[in-house]
Structures are given as C-alpha cells and as structure tokens.
Amino acid sequence: MAKSSKAVVTFIVGAAVGVAVGYFLNSDKKDELVENLKSQADRLKEKFRKKKEQYEDAIENELA
Incomplete structure (x- = not known):
C-alpha cells in the first residue's frame, strides 16, 4: 500500500x-x-503487577 493510502486509512x-x-x-x-x-x-x-512480581522472583531465583 502506498504511503498516501496508509495515511488516508489511518x-x-x-x-x-x-x-x-x-x-x-x-x-x-x-x-x-x-x-x-x-x-x-x-x-x-493488577495483572501487570502480578506478572512483574513473578518476573522479579524468577530473576532473583536465577541470581541466587
């Protein structure tokens, strides 16, 4: 698609x-x-907070 058509659609x-x-x-x-x-x-x-905690725990366990 040409730039102008993308601009029109946008x-x-x-x-x-x-x-x-x-x-x-x-x-x-x-x-x-x-x-x-x-x-x-x-x-x-809340979902993001829980995921953040999971990742922090996983990283902490890997570094320990």
Whole structure:
C-alpha cells in the first residue's frame, strides 16, 4: 500500500474512533462507560503487577 493510502486509512480510522468516543461521552451511558473503563484499567494494572512480581522472583531465583 502506498504511503498516501496508509495515511488516508489511518485518518479515517482515527476519525471513526473520535466520533465513537464523542458519541459515548455525550450519551446517557457516559458514567457507565467510564466506570467500565476504570474497572478494566484496574484489572490490567493488577495483572501487570502480578506478572512483574513473578518476573522479579524468577530473576532473583536465577541470581541466587
């Protein structure tokens, strides 16, 4: 794909995402959406924290 077609596709996808976010933030479900996103972010943070601890333990065991 040529550079210009990639740029056009990227622009269209970005615009679509922007429209979707704008729609949801202006809808009645805004608070529900924000709470769901916060909940998902918290779950991801916890997953990453656990993985970090696993890797730290594995490295510590290798060095010991």
